Amino acid sequence: xxxxxxxxxxxxxxxxxxxxxxxxxxxxxxxxxxxxxxxxxxxxxxxxxxxxxxxxxxx
Amino acid sequence: xxxxxxxxxxxxxxxxxxxxxxxxxxxxxxxxxxxxxxxxxxxxxxxxxxxxxxxxxxxxxxxxxxxxxxxxxxxxxxxxxxxxxxxxxxxxxxxxxxxxxxxxxxxxxxxxxxxxxxxxxxxxxxxxxxxxxxxxxxxxxxxxxxxxxxxxxxxxxxxxxxxxxxxx
Numbered sequence: 321x322x323x324x325x326x327x328x329x330x331x332x333x334x335x336x337x338x339x340x341x342x343x344x345x346x347x348x349x350x351x352x353x354x355x356x357x358x359x360x361x362x363x364x365x366x367x368x369x370x371x372x373x374x375x376x377x378x379x
Numbered sequence: 380x381x382x383x384x385x386x387x388x389x390x391x392x393x394x395x396x397x398x399x400x401x402x403x404x405x406x407x408x409x410x411x412x413x414x415x416x417x418x419x420x421x422x423x424x425x426x427x428x429x430x431x432x433x434x435x436x437x438x439x440x441x442x443x444x445x446x447x448x449x450x451x452x453x454x455x456x457x458x459x460x461x462x463x464x465x466x467x468x469x470x471x472x473x474x475x476x477x478x479x480x481x482x483x484x485x486x487x488x489x490x491x492x493x494x495x496x497x498x499x500x501x502x503x504x505x506x507x508x509x510x511x512x513x514x515x516x517x518x519x520x521x522x523x524x525x526x527x528x529x530x531x532x533x534x535x536x537x538x539x540x541x542x543x544x545x546x547x
Contacts, residue, residue: 323439326432332425332466335434339463342451343418346459350417362415368380368458369413372405375480375487 382456383419384485386441391488395440399423400477401489402463402470402498407510409480410492410518418452418459422474422490425464434464469497469532492518493525500534500541512545 326332353361390396400406403420425432441453452459465471473494480489490498496514499507514520529535 324434326425326434326464327430328432329466332432332434332464336463336466339451339461343461346418346450346452361417364457365415365417366413369408371380371482372409375409375482375489378479378481378486 380419380456380458381485383458383460384487386444386446386455387421387487388485390437390440393440395436396421396423397426398474399488400474401487402473402495404510406490406495407514409489410495411513412517414513418461420461420463422463422465422470424471424474432464435462437462467501469494469501469528472528473498491524492520493528496520496525497528497532497534500529500537501532503537508541508545511541 324335326335350358350361387396387399387401391399400422401409401419402422404414404416405419408414408416423436425434426436437453441455442448447454449459452461454460465474473490474488476494477488477490479486481487492514496511499511499514526535529538
């Protein structure tokens with residue numbers, strides 16, 4: 321990955337397609353991780369959610 | 380997550396990220412029960428200068444700080460971050476109307492649930508439909524505001540069909 325520029329909407333669309341394709345590839349990689357790794361990840365994700373839920377809207 | 384939010388906060392303060400909002404699964408989790416997602420989606424409105432639109436305004440800043448990239452992600456504190464340029468009017472509006480949330484000294488901007496619903500309805504993949512159900516079942520949604528968004532973006536009929544299919 322490097323600095324990426326666009327000249328028009330078509331370029332932005334192309335870049336987004338690349339991003340979403342990459343996301344799907346990563347999901348597949350994560351799905352193939354060993355079970356122990358997945359459990360470890362699940363705990364990490366739980367900690368992340370706990371942190372996120374502490375945030376309150378600014379009035 | 381804490382490290383990610385601190386870095387985002389810093390980028391916003393230094394005007395590297397101007398208009399941005401956390402969207403996708405992480406924004407959904409803020410309003411619903413927890414569910415698994417490994418990456419964080421940050422939508423931003425790319426700035427145009429002399430006909431050139433920079434899609435990675437964050438890139439130099441983050442690389443100078445020593446963060447690594449993995450495919451199209453930037454990895455901060457072990458969390459993959461995806462910066463997505465807002466490309467539709469709906470996404471741009473969702474970014475512009477994001478709410479600010481804060482914990483201790485860290486503040487970030489997150490999409491409102493009404494915009495998340497509209498975006499998931501627009502994209503409408505199976506995983507988006509799951510998030511739609513979570514948001515509709517578990518979040519306090521401003522129905523008038525949602526209805527206005529759906530009408531303006533021509534999503535009201537799709538919403539009716541979705542409600543009929545999943546809620547009878």
